[in-house]
Amino acid sequence: MAAEQVRTGLHFMSGDEACAEGALAAGCRFFGGYPITPSTEIAEHLARRLPEVNGVFVQMEDELASMAIILGASAAGARAMTATSGPGFSLMMENIGLGMMLELPCVVIDVQRGSPSTGLPTMPGQSDVMQARWGSHGDYESIAYAPWSPQEMFDLTIHCFNVADRYRLPVFLLADEVVGHMVERVAVPACDSIEHWERKHAATPPGEHFEPFKITDPDLVPPIVHAGEGYCIHYTGLTHDERGYPDMTAATHNELVTRLVEKVRVNRENIIRTEGYSLEDAEIVVIAYGCTARSARQAVREARQAGIRAGLLRLISLWPFPEEEIARLATRARSLIVAEMNLGQISREVERCARRPARGVFHAGGMMIPPDPILQAIREASA
Amino acid sequence: MTEPILAEHHPLDDLIRADRMPHIWCPGCGIGIAMRCYAQGILDSGLPVKDHVVVSGIGCSGRVAGYMNLDSYHTTHGRAIPFAMGIKLAKPELMVTVFSGDGDLVAIGGNHLIHAARRNIDVKVICINNFNFGMTGGQFGPTTPRGAIATTAPYGNFELPFNLPYLLAAAGANYIARWTTLHARQLKKSILEAFSKPGFTFIEVLAPCPIGFGKSNNINDGLEEMELYRDRCVMARQGEMNPEELEIDLREDKPILIGKFIDRDRPPFHPFMKGQS
Ligand SMILES: Cc1ncc(C[n+]2csc(CCOP(=O)(O)OP(=O)(O)O)c2C)c(N)n1
Ligand code: SF4
Ligand SMILES: [Mg+2]
Numbered sequence: 091m092a093a094e095q096v097r098t099g100l101h102f103m104s105g106d107e108a109c110a111e112g113a114l115a116a117g118c119r120f121f122g123g124y125p126i127t128p129s130t131e132i133a134e135h136l137a138r139r140l141p142e143v144n145g146v147f148v149q150m151e152d153e154l155a156s157m158a159i160i161l162g163a164s165a166a167g168a169r170a171m172t173a174t175s176g177p178g179f180s181l182m183m184e185n186i187g188l189g190m191m192l193e194l195p196c197v198v199i200d201v202q203r204g205s206p207s208t209g210l211p212t213m214p215g216q217s218d219v220m221q222a223r224w225g226s227h228g229d230y231e232s233i234a235y236a237p238w239s240p241q242e243m244f245d246l247t248i249h250c251f252n253v254a255d256r257y258r259l260p261v262f263l264l265a266d267e268v269v270g271h272m273v274e275r276v277a278v279p280a281c282d283s284i285e286h287w288e289r290k291h292a293a294t295p296p297g298e299h300f301e302p303f304k305i306t307d308p309d310l311v312p313p314i315v316h317a318g319e320g321y322c323i324h325y326t327g328l329t330h331d332e333r334g335y336p337d338m339t340a341a342t343h344n345e346l347v348t349r350l351v352e353k354v355r356v357n358r359e360n361i362i363r364t365e366g367y368s369l370e371d372a373e374i375v376v377i378a379y380g381c382t383a384r385s386a387r388q389a390v391r392e393a394r395q396a397g398i399r400a401g402l403l404r405l406i407s408l409w410p411f412p413e414e415e416i417a418r419l420a421t422r423a424r425s426l427i428v429a430e431m432n433l434g435q436i437s438r439e440v441e442r443c444a445r446r447p448a449r450g451v452f453h454a455g456g457m458m459i460p461p462d463p464i465l466q467a468i469r470e471a472s473a
Numbered sequence: 474m475t476e477p478i479l480a481e482h483h484p485l486d487d488l489i490r491a492d493r494m495p496h497i498w499c500p501g502c503g504i505g506i507a508m509r510c511y512a513q514g515i516l517d518s519g520l521p522v523k524d525h526v527v528v529s530g531i532g533c534s535g536r537v538a539g540y541m542n543l544d545s546y547h548t549t550h551g552r553a554i555p556f557a558m559g560i561k562l563a564k565p566e567l568m569v570t571v572f573s574g575d576g577d578l579v580a581i582g583g584n585h586l587i588h589a590a591r592r593n594i595d596v597k598v599i600c601i602n603n604f605n606f607g608m609t610g611g612q613f614g615p616t617t618p619r620g621a622i623a624t625t626a627p628y629g630n631f632e633l634p635f636n637l638p639y640l641l642a643a644a645g646a647n648y649i650a651r652w653t654t655l656h657a658r659q660l661k662k663s664i665l666e667a668f669s670k671p672g673f674t675f676i677e678v679l680a681p682c683p684i685g686f687g688k689s690n691n692i693n694d695g696l697e698e699m700e701l702y703r704d705r706c707v708m709a710r711q712g713e714m715n716p717e718e719l720e721i722d723l724r725e726d727k728p729i730l731i732g733k734f735i736d737r738d739r740p741p742f743h744p745f746m747k748g749q750s
Binding site for chain 2: 120122140141142144145146147148150151152154155156158159160161162163164165166167168170184185187188192296316317318319320321322323324325326327328335336
């Protein structure tokens with residue numbers, strides 16, 4: 091990759107811009123999208139930048155088409171991305187399911203706003219979390235990351251591409267309006283220090299017998315081939331066998347869908363990311379992600395100053411859920427608090443894994459949850 | 474009696490996934506004829522087979538992707554065109570054809586169809602118009618002629634259908650033709666023309682669906698619908714596009730206009746690239 095395609099150095103940029111630069115640094119050369127606040131700056135930035143690096147920018151007629159075009163581009167071998175917010179994310183669900191079934195890597199950025207429906211277009215929300223998990227019909231296991239700063243908008247966008255390519259599925263970056271529009275310092279590393287995980291390409295040369303969905307590796311990920319390489323491959327959203335051919339039997343269906351779920355589960359250690367603050371001796375553990383984690387960290391700091399043994403577990407990845415880590419924490423901590431800008435989505439997961447109730451600091455969205463109500467919950471828990 | 478000639482190899486054998494036969498189509502269905510014309514077009518195109526890609530949506534016509542021995546993508550209902558656009562823009566050297574049905578391309582996928590035509594993206598669309606949703610059992614759709622009986626139009630379809638060539642002409646396609654499965658030679662030739670025409674091309678193929686459409690509309694089998702085509706079809710004079718004449722109404726003894734309606738050279742869609750402008 092030519093160096094000018096990665097803007098190495100220190101920058102002052104918004105999360106949305108950092109996301110776009112992260113995509114370029116990851117080698118993304120294809121964007122298809124439909125404008126929507128608060129993600130529009132990503133499209134605008136890429137509309138300017140992609141033509142500079144011989145990449146393709148297409149503004150589509152809607153989000154159904156946006157999702158479909160990036161899957162097509164991915165099928166032809168491109169690192170491809172789209173960016174949206176709740177209303178568009180809803181429209182993408184149909185073809186997200188297709189991406190799961192065809193196992194086509196791509197990245198979907200959802201800069202969350204107040205929802206449901208048109209909700210609060212210019213204000214933050216974190217209420218698409220369960221949609222990112224269960225939004226398309228059927229069983230599948232999704233992968234989602236939640237950045238808490240412009241720096242992470244950059245870093246995690248790159249990581250999303252790597253994970254998508256490695257495990258062959260659409261991967262979500264669940265940002266929020268605060269992080270998307272916030273302007274902060276972003277360090278762009280040198281081109282050659284950017285991690286790049288390759289797609290696992292089929293070793294069989296074209297023309298030889300090849301079963302595209304046959305699993306030989308313990309990671310349960312089939313090697314990929316792309317349009318135009320001479321494999322005459324068939325991809326279908328119907329239940330298919332190892333040849334990729336439709337096979338509408340209960341047995342094949344169960345085998346296929348189970349593998350799609352298992353391929354994420356067995357590789358979860360390479361996917362899940364969390365970060366702890368003052369967790370070592372914490373009796374009260376706050377769990378938060380995205381912009382809310384910024385307030386939670388402040389609340390934990392203030393609690394410590396007041397002599398309360400509080401800590402923060404920041405979820406960098408939301409899906410797959412860090413079940414083991416939450417279960418472990420639950421055995422040591424006296425109290426669990428979940429702070430999130432929705433009326434209790436991740437808290438359900440926390441309670442499921444902790445096998446006991448967690449205190450919730452919830453807000454339906456529209457404003458960032460300030461440190462105070464979180465600190466208040468910590469005080470109540472320690473009383 | 475002459476001896477039958479036994480051939481070991483049919484010229485199209487390599488282009489069709491023999492291991493997927495028998496196909497799902499009903500006796501008398503027209504889709505296979507159109508698929509055969511497409512396959513012959515690929516052979517005659519002179520392009521290596523590996524450079525041809527087919528994308529389909531959902532429906533009986535959408536099953537074509539599964540029977541062609543090409544890089545083939547059977548996607549979601551209505552979304553074949555944007556998926557195909559992704560392939561084409563990521564690998565412009567490929568010849569990307571969308572082969573799908575009237576319901577898929579014009580009902581649920583109608584927005585993508587007109588926008589792809591407006592952009593004039595270099596994708597080749599072959600649209601099987603069998604006047605109904607065949608796969609789901611003969612419901613009416615946006616191409617069902619007025620008065621026709623369908624499972625969701627038991628009293629006769631009271632909606633007006635789309636006039637596809639006229640719609641596509643207004644939307645901006647570079648090449649527009651209409652044939653029927655009776656006009657296999659013309660159809661193949663038309664597909665070849667579309668391959669060599671940069672920009673968005675649209676070929677409507679009227680095809681019998683004796684099960685979903687014929688049965689309930691006094692067309693007893695595939696052959697009878699082919700006879701209807703023979704009796705009613707009239708070649709259009711190229712360049713003349715009278716919207717009323719292009720409409721299809723099976724109730725009246727109205728001629729069905731076929732032929733090439735539009736062949737023009739508007740600039741095809743190219744993503745802007747600084748180095749190449
Ligand atoms: C989102 C969605 N809605 C509905 C369906 C059900 N469905 C499958 S095929 C079809 C209609 C296909 O009609 P057409 O494209 O004309 O194909 P034909 O079978 O006539 O060739 C419908 C409604 C579906 N598969 N997906
Ligand atoms: S239902 Fe109609 S379109 Fe479908 S296979 Fe049968 S005849 Fe063909
Ligand atoms: Mg039809």
